[in-house]
Amino acid sequence: MAGQSRIVASVVVLALVVGAAASFAASWRPSIAAIAPPRPDTFDPAIVKQGRDLAAIGNCNSCHTVRGGGNYAGGLPVPTPFGTVFSSNITPDGETGIGRWSEEAFVRAMRSGVDRDGRHLYPTFPYDHFTNVSEADDRALYAFLMTREPVHASPPKNELSFPFNYRPLIAGWKLLYLRSADVRSDATKSAEWDRGAYLVEGLAHCGSCHTPRNALGAERANAQFAGGEVDNWHAYALNDASHAPVRWDVDALYAYLRHGWHSDHGTARGPMAEVVSNLASVADSDVRAIAVYMADISAAPERARPADTVVAQSSQGDAPQAHTAGAAIYVAACASCHESKRPLPYGGVNLALSTAIASPDPRNLVNIVLSGVGAVEGERSPIMPGFAASIDDAQMVALLNYLRARFGKPPAWTDLEQTVRDARATQTVSLAAPPDPRDSPDSNQRGKP
Numbered sequence: 001m002a003g004q005s006r007i008v009a010s011v012v013v014l015a016l017v018v019g020a021a022a023s024f025a026a027s028w029r030p031s032i033a034a035i036a037p038p039r040p041d042t043f044d045p046a047i048v049k050q051g052r053d054l055a056a057i058g059n060c061n062s063c064h065t066v067r068g069g070g071n072y073a074g075g076l077p078v079p080t081p082f083g084t085v086f087s088s089n090i091t092p093d094g095e096t097g098i099g100r101w102s103e104e105a106f107v108r109a110m111r112s113g114v115d116r117d118g119r120h121l122y123p124t125f126p127y128d129h130f131t132n133v134s135e136a137d138d139r140a141l142y143a144f145l146m147t148r149e150p151v152h153a154s155p156p157k158n159e160l161s162f163p164f165n166y167r168p169l170i171a172g173w174k175l176l177y178l179r180s181a182d183v184r185s186d187a188t189k190s191a192e193w194d195r196g197a198y199l200v201e202g203l204a205h206c207g208s209c210h211t212p213r214n215a216l217g218a219e220r221a222n223a224q225f226a227g228g229e230v231d232n233w234h235a236y237a238l239n240d241a242s243h244a245p246v247r248w249d250v251d252a253l254y255a256y257l258r259h260g261w262h263s264d265h266g267t268a269r270g271p272m273a274e275v276v277s278n279l280a281s282v283a284d285s286d287v288r289a290i291a292v293y294m295a296d297i298s299a300a301p302e303r304a305r306p307a308d309t310v311v312a313q314s315s316q317g318d319a320p321q322a323h324t325a326g327a328a329i330y331v332a333a334c335a336s337c338h339e340s341k342r343p344l345p346y347g348g349v350n351l352a353l354s355t356a357i358a359s360p361d362p363r364n365l366v367n368i369v370l371s372g373v374g375a376v377e378g379e380r381s382p383i384m385p386g387f388a389a390s391i392d393d394a395q396m397v398a399l400l401n402y403l404r405a406r407f408g409k410p411p412a413w414t415d416l417e418q419t420v421r422d423a424r425a426t427q428t429v430s431l432a433a434p435p436d437p438r439d440s441p442d443s444n445q446r447g448k449p
């Protein structure tokens with residue numbers, strides 16, 4: 001018997017060795033030769049400018065720049081269910097950045113998530129979308145990055161547990177989930193729609209936040225734009241599962257993406273505010289193309305309801321007895337702005353129009369009430385004070401239950417105490433006491449709440 005178990009054991013070992021060798025062979029990528037960092041003046045300024053706009057659409061700065069660090073010098077901790085991955089230095093520094101990367105090495109990284117040395121990169125770097133970017137656009141991005149200020153800085157080591165810290169495993173992930181060139185191009189649609197599809201599915205990687213992920217962290221193929229997660233925010237569903245009380249159309253999407261605000265939908269906040277602020281420098285035609293494509297994806301026309309119907313329905317006085325405490329807080333702290341029809345920047349939308357309250361996930365609403373809504377740089381955008389310091393957890397839960405009953409729809413939210421505690425723990429905005437809104441004139445004045 002002992003002999004037999006030894007045979008079994010050696011078969012198992014052999015299988016493991018063969019398997020490991022096979023996966024190593026399948027995962028191996030060659031290193032691409034280092035080059036001397038190219039001189040910035042060897043790049044055509046027009047291509048560099050094009051690369052700047054593309055980098056804005058791709059949010060490269062959002063992940064590759066940390067507050068207080070150099071532009072594109074990396075080091076941002078990106079949380080994943082498997083641990084934390086830190087973004088790389090993508091400045092042209094020869095030692096710590098990508099200064100010694102040829103254009104070919106850069107294009108390979110964008111296309112197939114492999115670094116110059118041939119190591120697999122984590123899909124936290126959204127190359128599952130960037131793989132759809134054209135080679136010409138990759139070249140412009142390369143020209144833009146290689147003409148930035150080189151910064152000497154190495155990111156902290158990733159904090160991933162075994163087996164997720166073993167990069168060759170990423171090859172298996174790619175076999176399952178990395179599909180290039182699957183951007184829809186539809187002969188029955190306009191050129192604008194095609195351009196929108198190219199941007200949204202590729203460089204703009206909208207789905208990386210708005211699509212739910214499976215257990216291996218890949219976007220679920222049959223649930224595109226059904227709503228996802230990012231930094232304790234819910235990235236709302238944008239497909240026909242959208243909870244927006246008024247249907248998104250091209251003009252509303254365009255206004256929201258261009259200016260961060262639309263009167264039937266309110267403002268973009270949290271990670272979406274960053275997306276919008278990056279889009280501020282992008283050509284109007286590209287923002288419109290994104291809106292055209294997304295409107296086509298969003299809810300079916302039969303769900304369309306004009307804003308005034310939505311608002312009228314909610315103000316039929318549905319304020320049940322059970323919610324008197326929440327109602328009192330709403331009247332004292334919120335109604336003066338949200339029911340006053342005051343102009344920007346201090347007038348808020350009627351809350352019956354808010355996706356945050358209609359959504360089955362209460363986190364965004366909690367984030368908004370705790371931190372308020374800040375002004376978008378350079379825009380005459382809305383401002384709401386944060387209430388973190390003036391509303392305690394019990395009051396907050398009462399307020400949330402009231403808002404959901406009055407402006408949202410069943411079912412009521414559950415576990416709100418925990419949601420509020422989590423939101424306070426992750427809140428990054430300063431907790432300074434909010435100003436009394438009555439001190440602020442209803443003017444175009446901009447500033448920090």
Ligand code: HEC
Binds near residue numbers: 054063087097098121
């Ligand atoms: C959602 C966050 C995120 C966004 C957006 C993002 N990156 Fe990254 N990127 C990362 C992370 C994290 C890594 C490190 C991955 C790893 O270590 O495996 C990375 C790695 C890279 C690398 C490999 C560098 C190296 O030294 O190995 C390149 C090149 C790169 N990114 C370029 C870009 C460009 C260009 C854009 C914009 C078009 C961009 N990234 C947008 C998170 C992001």
Ligand code: HEC
Binds near residue numbers: 205
């Ligand atoms: C970094 C993550 C992230 C990316 C990338 C991103 N979004 Fe968002 N988006 C969010 C979050 C989070 C919200 C909710 C913000 C809030 O509550 O204000 C949101 C909200 C929205 C909304 C409002 C939906 C509603 O019903 O109120 C629209 C529309 C939208 N995003 C479109 C887009 C488009 C189009 C793109 C690509 C160009 C995109 N988003 C890329 C995270 C993201």
Ligand code: HEC
Binds near residue numbers: 334347350355
């Ligand atoms: C000083 C005026 C002011 C006060 C007070 C105020 N808000 Fe706001 N609120 C705004 C403005 C302005 C916005 C941004 C425009 C918008 O999205 O409606 C906003 C946005 C919101 C949104 C997001 C709506 C959406 O989905 O776009 C919610 C939810 C909200 N406020 C709830 C509240 C609650 C609850 C209170 C009371 C605790 C409150 N607000 C107090 C001005 C105010």
